[in-house]
Amino acid sequence: MASGFQRSIRSELQTFWWECGKAAMEDLANLGPPPPITGGLSEKDELLALYNFDRHGHRPTPDLMKRFRASWERKLLIYETDEELLTIRDELRNIFENGKAVTAQIMSGWNTPRRRLGKIKLLFIDIHGTQLPLPHIELRHVLVMVILGVLPKMTKCANPDCPSPYFLRHKKTQRFCDRPACLAYGQRIHKLNWWREHGEQKRVARRKELRNKQATRKITQKRTGGKH
Numbered sequence: 001m002a003s004g005f006q007r008s009i010r011s012e013l014q015t016f017w018w019e020c021g022k023a024a025m026e027d028l029a030n031l032g033p034p035p036p037i038t039g040g041l042s043e044k045d046e047l048l049a050l051y052n053f054d055r056h057g058h059r060p061t062p063d064l065m066k067r068f069r070a071s072w073e074r075k076l077l078i079y080e081t082d083e084e085l086l087t088i089r090d091e092l093r094n095i096f097e098n099g100k101a102v103t104a105q106i107m108s109g110w111n112t113p114r115r116r117l118g119k120i121k122l123l124f125i126d127i128h129g130t131q132l133p134l135p136h137i138e139l140r141h142v143l144v145m146v147i148l149g150v151l152p153k154m155t156k157c158a159n160p161d162c163p164s165p166y167f168l169r170h171k172k173t174q175r176f177c178d179r180p181a182c183l184a185y186g187q188r189i190h191k192l193n194w195w196r197e198h199g200e201q202k203r204v205a206r207r208k209e210l211r212n213k214q215a216t217r218k219i220t221q222k223r224t225g226g227k228h
Protein backbone atom coordinates (compact mmCIF):
# COMPACT_ATOMS: atom_id res chain seq x y z
CA MET A 1 0.00 0.00 0.00
CA ALA A 2 2.73 2.42 1.09
CA SER A 3 4.74 1.76 -2.05
CA GLY A 4 1.65 2.43 -4.18
CA PHE A 5 1.20 5.74 -2.38
CA GLN A 6 4.86 6.64 -2.90
CA ARG A 7 4.61 5.70 -6.55
CA SER A 8 1.63 7.95 -7.02
CA ILE A 9 3.40 10.84 -5.24
CA ARG A 10 6.34 10.31 -7.56
CA SER A 11 4.20 10.29 -10.65
CA GLU A 12 2.22 13.35 -9.52
CA LEU A 13 5.48 15.19 -8.92
CA GLN A 14 6.85 14.10 -12.28
CA THR A 15 3.71 15.27 -14.05
CA PHE A 16 3.80 18.52 -12.11
CA TRP A 17 7.39 19.29 -13.08
CA TRP A 18 6.95 17.99 -16.57
CA GLU A 19 3.88 20.09 -17.36
CA CYS A 20 5.06 23.22 -15.50
CA GLY A 21 8.56 22.87 -16.89
CA LYS A 22 7.39 22.56 -20.49
CA ALA A 23 4.98 25.49 -20.25
CA ALA A 24 7.48 27.69 -18.34
CA MET A 25 10.20 26.86 -20.85
CA GLU A 26 8.07 27.96 -23.83
CA ASP A 27 6.90 31.01 -21.90
CA LEU A 28 10.43 32.08 -20.99
CA ALA A 29 11.81 31.56 -24.51
CA ASN A 30 9.01 33.76 -25.86
CA LEU A 31 9.36 36.43 -23.19
CA GLY A 32 9.78 39.82 -24.89
CA PRO A 33 10.49 40.50 -28.54
CA PRO A 34 11.94 37.65 -30.62
CA PRO A 35 15.27 38.35 -32.35
CA PRO A 36 15.08 40.06 -35.77
CA ILE A 37 14.85 37.97 -38.93
CA THR A 38 18.12 38.56 -40.73
CA GLY A 39 17.71 36.25 -43.74
CA GLY A 40 17.95 38.24 -46.98
CA LEU A 41 19.80 41.17 -45.36
CA SER A 42 23.32 42.23 -46.33
CA GLU A 43 26.03 41.30 -43.85
CA LYS A 44 26.27 44.91 -42.63
CA ASP A 45 22.49 45.26 -42.13
CA GLU A 46 22.37 41.92 -40.39
CA LEU A 47 25.07 43.00 -37.92
CA LEU A 48 23.31 46.31 -37.35
CA ALA A 49 19.93 44.62 -36.74
CA LEU A 50 21.49 42.18 -34.27
CA TYR A 51 23.43 44.97 -32.54
CA ASN A 52 20.28 47.11 -32.17
CA PHE A 53 18.34 44.14 -30.86
CA ASP A 54 21.05 43.42 -28.33
CA ARG A 55 21.36 47.01 -27.20
CA HIS A 56 17.75 48.16 -27.20
CA GLY A 57 15.27 45.63 -28.40
CA HIS A 58 15.70 42.45 -26.45
CA ARG A 59 14.22 43.36 -23.09
CA PRO A 60 10.62 42.51 -22.31
CA THR A 61 8.52 45.31 -20.78
CA PRO A 62 8.54 45.34 -16.94
CA ASP A 63 4.89 44.26 -17.10
CA LEU A 64 5.73 41.12 -19.11
CA MET A 65 8.53 40.29 -16.70
CA LYS A 66 6.18 40.68 -13.74
CA ARG A 67 3.57 38.53 -15.44
CA PHE A 68 6.11 35.77 -16.05
CA ARG A 69 7.13 35.82 -12.39
CA ALA A 70 3.54 35.95 -11.19
CA SER A 71 2.67 32.83 -13.22
CA TRP A 72 5.69 30.73 -12.38
CA GLU A 73 7.06 31.74 -8.99
CA ARG A 74 4.16 30.00 -7.31
CA LYS A 75 5.09 26.71 -8.96
CA LEU A 76 8.83 26.68 -9.64
CA LEU A 77 11.79 27.68 -7.50
CA ILE A 78 13.04 30.78 -9.26
CA TYR A 79 16.02 32.49 -7.59
CA GLU A 80 17.14 34.27 -10.75
CA THR A 81 17.34 38.06 -11.09
CA ASP A 82 15.69 39.59 -14.18
CA GLU A 83 19.08 39.74 -15.87
CA GLU A 84 19.76 36.06 -15.14
CA LEU A 85 16.31 35.11 -16.42
CA LEU A 86 17.04 36.92 -19.68
CA THR A 87 20.30 35.04 -20.06
CA ILE A 88 18.44 31.74 -19.62
CA ARG A 89 15.84 32.95 -22.13
CA ASP A 90 18.56 33.61 -24.71
CA GLU A 91 20.16 30.24 -24.02
CA LEU A 92 16.77 28.56 -24.46
CA ARG A 93 16.26 30.40 -27.74
CA ASN A 94 19.63 29.12 -28.87
CA ILE A 95 18.56 25.53 -28.06
CA PHE A 96 15.18 26.00 -29.79
CA GLU A 97 17.00 27.24 -32.89
CA ASN A 98 20.08 25.02 -32.97
CA GLY A 99 19.07 21.88 -31.06
CA LYS A 100 21.65 19.24 -30.23
CA ALA A 101 24.62 21.26 -31.51
CA VAL A 102 24.48 23.68 -28.58
CA THR A 103 22.46 21.89 -25.88
CA ALA A 104 25.20 20.01 -24.03
CA GLN A 105 27.35 23.08 -23.65
CA ILE A 106 24.49 25.28 -22.45
CA MET A 107 23.13 22.70 -20.02
CA SER A 108 26.55 22.05 -18.51
CA GLY A 109 26.59 25.69 -17.44
CA TRP A 110 23.36 25.16 -15.50
CA ASN A 111 24.71 22.86 -12.81
CA THR A 112 25.39 25.30 -10.01
CA PRO A 113 22.51 26.30 -7.74
CA ARG A 114 21.29 29.88 -8.02
CA ARG A 115 20.17 30.04 -4.44
CA ARG A 116 22.32 32.47 -2.46
CA LEU A 117 23.40 31.58 1.04
CA GLY A 118 20.72 32.22 3.62
CA LYS A 119 18.01 32.63 1.01
CA ILE A 120 15.51 29.83 0.76
CA LYS A 121 12.09 29.62 -0.80
CA LEU A 122 9.52 27.05 0.13
CA LEU A 123 6.82 25.90 -2.20
CA PHE A 124 4.09 23.40 -1.43
CA ILE A 125 2.32 21.05 -3.71
CA ASP A 126 -1.11 19.60 -3.09
CA ILE A 127 -1.02 15.82 -3.46
CA HIS A 128 -3.96 13.67 -2.31
CA GLY A 129 -5.33 16.64 -0.39
CA THR A 130 -2.08 17.07 1.57
CA GLN A 131 0.26 20.03 1.21
CA LEU A 132 3.74 18.62 0.72
CA PRO A 133 6.93 20.70 0.41
CA LEU A 134 8.26 20.66 -3.13
CA PRO A 135 11.73 19.05 -3.32
CA HIS A 136 14.35 21.72 -3.81
CA ILE A 137 14.90 21.55 -7.54
CA GLU A 138 15.56 24.95 -9.08
CA LEU A 139 14.29 26.37 -12.35
CA ARG A 140 17.26 25.40 -14.52
CA HIS A 141 17.26 21.84 -13.21
CA VAL A 142 13.59 21.45 -14.10
CA LEU A 143 14.43 22.88 -17.53
CA VAL A 144 17.22 20.31 -17.96
CA MET A 145 14.76 17.46 -17.26
CA VAL A 146 12.29 18.89 -19.74
CA ILE A 147 14.88 19.54 -22.46
CA LEU A 148 16.24 15.99 -22.17
CA GLY A 149 12.70 14.76 -22.84
CA VAL A 150 11.59 17.08 -25.63
CA LEU A 151 14.76 18.25 -27.41
CA PRO A 152 13.78 16.91 -30.87
CA LYS A 153 10.46 18.75 -30.61
CA MET A 154 11.94 22.14 -29.77
CA THR A 155 11.76 24.38 -32.79
CA LYS A 156 11.11 27.88 -34.10
CA CYS A 157 8.02 28.82 -36.10
CA ALA A 158 8.96 29.61 -39.71
CA ASN A 159 6.52 32.52 -39.92
CA PRO A 160 8.78 35.61 -39.60
CA ASP A 161 5.87 37.56 -38.07
CA CYS A 162 5.06 34.99 -35.38
CA PRO A 163 4.81 36.83 -32.05
CA SER A 164 5.85 33.77 -29.94
CA PRO A 165 7.89 31.67 -32.34
CA TYR A 166 9.46 29.15 -29.95
CA PHE A 167 7.31 26.06 -29.60
CA LEU A 168 7.22 22.27 -29.26
CA ARG A 169 6.15 20.62 -32.48
CA HIS A 170 3.89 17.58 -32.36
CA LYS A 171 4.76 16.31 -35.83
CA LYS A 172 8.29 15.67 -37.05
CA THR A 173 7.92 17.80 -40.16
CA GLN A 174 5.94 20.63 -38.57
CA ARG A 175 7.46 24.03 -39.40
CA PHE A 176 4.76 26.40 -38.19
CA CYS A 177 3.22 26.74 -34.74
CA ASP A 178 -0.52 26.17 -34.22
CA ARG A 179 -1.48 29.85 -34.33
CA PRO A 180 -4.10 30.23 -37.10
CA ALA A 181 -2.16 33.10 -38.73
CA CYS A 182 0.99 30.95 -38.89
CA LEU A 183 -0.89 27.94 -40.29
CA ALA A 184 -2.40 30.19 -42.98
CA TYR A 185 1.05 31.62 -43.75
CA GLY A 186 2.42 28.09 -43.99
CA GLN A 187 -0.29 27.07 -46.46
CA ARG A 188 0.45 30.11 -48.64
CA ILE A 189 4.18 29.30 -48.66
CA HIS A 190 3.41 25.66 -49.41
CA LYS A 191 1.23 26.60 -52.40
CA LEU A 192 3.83 29.06 -53.63
CA ASN A 193 6.58 26.46 -53.43
CA TRP A 194 4.36 23.90 -55.13
CA TRP A 195 3.77 26.31 -57.99
CA ARG A 196 7.44 27.11 -58.23
CA GLU A 197 8.17 23.41 -58.49
CA HIS A 198 5.29 22.18 -60.60
CA GLY A 199 3.87 25.36 -62.11
CA GLU A 200 6.10 25.37 -65.18
CA GLN A 201 5.42 21.68 -65.88
CA LYS A 202 1.70 22.35 -65.43
CA ARG A 203 1.82 25.32 -67.79
CA VAL A 204 3.71 23.32 -70.45
CA ALA A 205 1.25 20.43 -70.11
CA ARG A 206 -1.70 22.83 -70.33
CA ARG A 207 -0.31 24.51 -73.48
CA LYS A 208 0.27 21.11 -75.05
CA GLU A 209 -3.26 20.04 -74.17
CA LEU A 210 -4.68 23.20 -75.74
CA ARG A 211 -2.62 22.74 -78.91
CA ASN A 212 -3.79 19.13 -79.19
CA LYS A 213 -7.40 20.17 -78.74
CA GLN A 214 -7.05 22.83 -81.42
CA ALA A 215 -5.39 20.36 -83.75
CA THR A 216 -8.14 17.74 -83.21
CA ARG A 217 -10.76 20.40 -83.80
CA LYS A 218 -9.10 21.35 -87.10
CA ILE A 219 -8.95 17.72 -88.20
CA THR A 220 -12.60 17.09 -87.31
CA GLN A 221 -13.57 20.30 -89.06
CA LYS A 222 -11.67 19.17 -92.14
CA ARG A 223 -13.27 15.73 -91.97
CA THR A 224 -16.79 17.03 -91.50
CA GLY A 225 -16.06 19.64 -94.21
CA GLY A 226 -14.95 16.84 -96.56
CA LYS A 227 -18.17 14.94 -96.15
CA HIS A 228 -20.28 17.83 -97.37
Ligand SMILES: [Zn+2]
Pocket residue numbers: 157158159162163164165176177178179182
Ligand atom coordinates in the same frame (compact mmCIF):
# COMPACT_ATOMS: atom_id res chain seq x y z
ZN1 LIG B 1 3.92 30.85 -35.29
